[in-house]
Amino acid sequence: MVRLTRAQQQERTRAAVLAAAREEFAGRGYADAKVDRIAERVELTRGAVYSNFPSKRALYLAVLVDSIEHTNTVEAPSPPGLADALGAFARVWLERLPLAGDTPAGGKLQLRSLTGVFDDEPGRTALAQVTRLEALLLALALESRAPHHTRLVRLAELVLTLLNGAGHLADAAPGFGDPFDVARACEHLAGLDLADTWDPPHLPYVTPAQSVQDTWKPPAELPDQITGRQVGFDADGVLAVLGTSRLEAAEEAIRAARPGDRITVAVVTSDPAEIGRLVRLRISDLTACLRRVLAPDTRPDLRLVLDDRATIASAIGIPDPGDATETAVRVQAGKIFARACGRGAAHAVAAADHPTTPRSGSAGR
Known part of the structure; x- marks a missing residue:
């Protein structure tokens, strides 16, 4: 008889709860679904279900996320136009x-x-x-x-x-x-002329990024929500940590970036179980569609990670990240050379001048 580890048993329990919840939601809808009935389906207590999912809403979102993650994504040739x-x-x-x-x-x-x-x-x-x-x-x-x-x-x-x-x-x-x-x-x-321009009125008044020379200790890898691959944070580029009420600032970083800049957006929230899962659901849904119709070389030149445990936020010095967080840093050669905090921070850091590496013998001048 094979004895499961604690982690394996927890994963099996979680999978069983999700399967039972899918049946409950499919049969009765979100409003009329009951956590007690879901618990009965898998012979667990109500408390055991809540130990894995803190609310019915969190459980519903987890069912939807699970349905996307278990859908086979077959990449097709990109349409020409x-x-x-x-x-x-x-x-x-x-x-x-x-x-x-x-x-x-x-x-x-x-x-x-x-x-x-x-x-x-x-x-x-x-x-x-x-x-x-x-x-x-x-x-x-x-x-x-x-x-x-x-x-x-x-x-x-x-x-x-x-x-x-x-x-x-x-x-x-x-x-x-x-x-x-x-x-x-x-x-x-596609044939409409929408006169789309990028000219937010507040950006000229954003405070410039602060020049610093802080040590950068990159956190562990996380999955990129756009490609599905694990990505690290030791490479040069701009790293913006955005709360879920400041996600629109991602474009401020992208439009201000120099050619070749690597832009990474890390999403944080004070409520990972519900708001965090909402973000995961919607982004996973959209990117799954994109992967099926667009070749890798036409996908966004952007990395998007969900910092549910605030490991990235902690690494750049955000003690208590929340939904209104907007902090950004520029990393180069293992150091943080620019940082900004508050509204416009992502734009300020992306627009900051690239640090120059001192020539041999010039240090200390």
């Missing part, structure tokens, strides 16, 4: 729409619906910010196909508005609309 890429992305995204025979509760789970799940202010704020981040990631993937380095964030926002609108209608009025029409409409959006 911007319109074709938008159409391909839309068709992959629309695969989640419920089928005619799905029950209302099962359809919501298939759709990964968050209707009625986040009705509090922290959740709504995080959802708004992560949607902005989704639009940025989609735009960066598309911009490699646009002439003259055109900004396509407004186009990406419009595409996501159309797709999410189709999703909400499928949730509220099953069978309404044709997903193929929606995909064709997304293709035609």
Whole structure:
């Protein structure tokens, strides 16, 4: 008889709870699901379920994240043009729409619906910010196909508005609309001139980054949410730690960066079980779609990690990271050469001059 380790037993219990929760949510919907019934399905106490997932909302989000992580992602050849890429992305995204025979509760789970799940202010704020981040990631993937380095964030926002609108209608009025029409409409959006420019009015007033020479001790690797690969933090570049109410600042770092700069965004939150899982769900969902339609060389030149245990935040000197955190540093040759904190910090550090390495014999001048 093989004896499981404590970690293996915990993983088996967690998997059983997730399977039981999926059945409960698919049968009764989020609002009418009961944690007690989920516990009964796996012969656990209510407390044992809560020891793995602190709330019904956290458990629901974990079920949705698990469904994405266990979906096979087959990469296809990239479509040749911007319109074709938008159409391909839309068709992959629309695969989640419920089928005619799905029950209302099962359809919501298939759709990964968050209707009625986040009705509090922290959740709504995080959802708004992560949607902005989704639009940025989609735009960066598309911009490699646009002439003259055109900004396509407004186009990406419009595409996501159309797709999410189709999703909400499928949730509220099953069978309404044709997903193929929606995909064709997304293709035609590529021809719109949205006069998209990057000129936030507050950036000229951002305080410049502080020049420092602090020792950099890189934390352990974390998975990059865009590529799915483990990434380290010992290379040169800009590292921005953003709370879930400041995710829009990711673009401020990207647009200010020099060619060749490596930009890493680490997302922190005071509520990893719920708000953190919300971010993981939405970003994993979007990037899974992108990986199916866009080749690796057209994906965003950005690394995005979820710093649930605040290891990155601690490494750059943030003692108590929260949802409003915005701190950034520039790392080069094993040292932190620039840092900034507060609104505009990501832009300030990305725009800071690159430190120069002293020539041999010039140190101390």
